[in-house]
Amino acid sequence: MIRGTWSLSEPLIPINIPATMVRVGLEQGLQHADILHNTSISTSMLDDPTTRLNYQQLLTLVSNLIQHYPSQTLGLDIGGSLNINQYGMLGYAMLSCADMRSALHLGLKYHSLVDPAFTFEIIEQEQHCAIRLTSHIPVDAIYRMLCDVFVVNFTSLGRFLTGQADMQPIEVRLNHPKPDYADQYQRYFDCPVLFDQPRTELILNPSLLDMPLIMADQATANMAESQCAEILNRLGPKEGIAAKVRRILLQNPGQFPxxxxxxSHLATSTRTLSRSLQELGTSYQRILDEVRKEMAIEYLRNSGLPIEEVAALVGYSDPSNFRKAFRRWTGHAPSYYR
Incomplete structure (x- = not known):
């Protein structure tokens, strides 16, 4: 395995958040036997703070919840149930930061202590700030659920950390089609919630990043961050290999290597790279298609470029091949996003 990848079989995931997922299922009438089926997770493990799961266990657990949960709002319900305590030492460190910007950058630095298979970006511009999800989970139903968890939980944590219960994003953007339960987002947001977007992100007023946190304490923050660094060094999970491939592709958009x-950029062989991506349930071609899809939707929504130019910008010399690929990626023709 390439150094710096996360694996389906390594015990990297603290039990805190999976235990909360189980609790949400139980509160809706599910049984332990159904939730934990084929996971090799016992009920005693859920109460043991030293337990760490591998990613295959977590994927199976989430699949069981999706299968048996009585409504489609599982991701929203989990996102609303997670609190800062479930983030362990990282949560404690964020709680003590001076302001929202510091807390977000700390979360960005040590996110793999909580979940090594996803990360987020902070895009600061003059008019707005975007907190953007990046995930490489290859199962669509689980990815959509994670999007719901992300937008709800990041918002609820921001409200808790600042003490501003009415804090709202400017917009919530989700990278999947409008679901049947779309009205349920209004339980958490008093702002537009948009679907079929190029990426999943929260759009914020930049002033929110400067808001002080109600439990700020620099000495405590320094101590907690030091412990986060120690844990990360001990466990070893860094930026995942899929994220590294994605970053390389985005360095030269339209001229994808x-x-x-x-x-070669990753100092490994093609065979080793392919095997590492296969272990994660993805491939170079799938990541390339994800990048092309996001870029194409962005161009279609936010520019007046003709289809031929959009096709060329995402690496297609033949517009008809681009149209076929785009329909395969999204289920829609490019004109749908105009």
């Missing part, structure tokens, strides 16, 4: 070139 072949897989062997990407492998």
């Amino acid at each position: 072949a897989v062997d070139i990407v492998a």
Whole structure:
């Protein structure tokens, strides 16, 4: 395995958040036997703070919850149930930061202590700030659920950390089609919630990043961050290999390097790179398609460029091939996003 990847079989995930997921299911009438089926997780493990799960266990647990949960709002319900305590030492460190910006950047630095398979970006501009989800989970139903968890939980944590119960994003953007339960987002947001977007993100007023946290304490924050760094060094999970491939592809949009070139950038062989991505349930081509899809939707929504130019910008010399690929990626023709 390439150094710096996360694995389906390594015990990297603290039990705190999976235990909350189980609790949410139980509160809706599910049984332990159904939730924990084929996970090799016992009920005693859920109460043991030293327990760490591997990613295959977590994926199976989430699949069981999706299968048996009595409504489609599982992600929203989990996002609303997670509190800062479930983030362990990272949560304690964020709680003590001076302001929201510091807390977000700390979360960005140590997110893999909570979940190594996703990360987020903070995009600061003059008019607005975007907190953007990046995930490489190859199962669509689980990815959509994670999007719901992300937008709800980041918002609820911001309200808790600042003491501002009415804090709202400017917009919530979700990278999946409008679901049947779309009205349920209004339980958490008093702002537009948009679907079929290029990416999942929260759009904020930049002034929110400067809001002080109600439990700020610099000495405590320094101590907690030091412990986060120690834990991260001990466990070893860094930026996942899928995230590294994605970052390389985004460095030269429209001129995407072949897989062997990407492998050389990562100081590994094409075979080793392919095997590492396969272990995660993805591939170079799938990540490339994800990047192309996001870029294409962005161009279609936010520019007046003709289809031929959009196709060229995402690496297609033949517009008809681009149209076929775009329909395969999204289920829609490019004109749908105009």
